[in-house]
Amino acid sequence: xxxxxxxxxxxxxxxxxxxxxxxxxxxxxxxxxxxxxxxxxxxxxxxxxxxxxxxxxxxxxxxxxxxxxxxxxxxxxxxxxxxxxxxxxxxxxxxxxxxxxxxxxxxxxxxxxxxxxxxxxxxxxxxxxxxxxxxxxxxxxxxx
Numbered sequence: 001x002x003x004x005x006x007x008x009x010x011x012x013x014x015x016x017x018x019x020x021x022x023x024x025x026x027x028x029x030x031x032x033x034x035x036x037x038x039x040x041x042x043x044x045x046x047x048x049x050x051x052x053x054x055x056x057x058x059x060x061x062x063x064x065x066x067x068x069x070x071x072x073x074x075x076x077x078x079x080x081x082x083x084x085x086x087x088x089x090x091x092x093x094x095x096x097x098x099x100x101x102x103x104x105x106x107x108x109x110x111x112x113x114x115x116x117x118x119x120x121x122x123x124x125x126x127x128x129x130x131x132x133x134x135x136x137x138x139x140x141x142x143x144x
């Protein structure tokens with residue numbers, strides 16, 4: 001069953017790459033921040049509908065969250081904005097590798113320290129080698 005989650009994650013990554021390319025095109029037409037707002041706004045509406053149709057959570061629990069948790073959407077909006085800004089300049093492939101490299105580095109730190117309830121997975125040679133190889137991939141994609 002774990003492989004299914006890996007497959008879903010690959011599909012999610014593919015969706016992000018498509019979104020980055022489409023957002024870049026939209027950004028050229030309507031503006032960077034405007035394209036970012038459009039993407040996040042439509043996504044918010046889609047999630048709102050999904051929440052009411054299939055959601056099983058409890059919105060009442062929002063009041064129990066630490067107040068800083070309420071700003072989590074800013075990180076997603078920042079990601080979309082950066083991709084809309086970067087893709088036209090460096091290309092979708094380079095932007096995606098750079099974004100994934102940033103995700104892997106932070107993910108590795110989160111795993112190492114068990115932050116936010118993730119399973120502790122210490123940084124080791126293999127993980128560092130993987131990050132270094134991704135850095136090489138980024139260089140090869142972006143190399144002029």
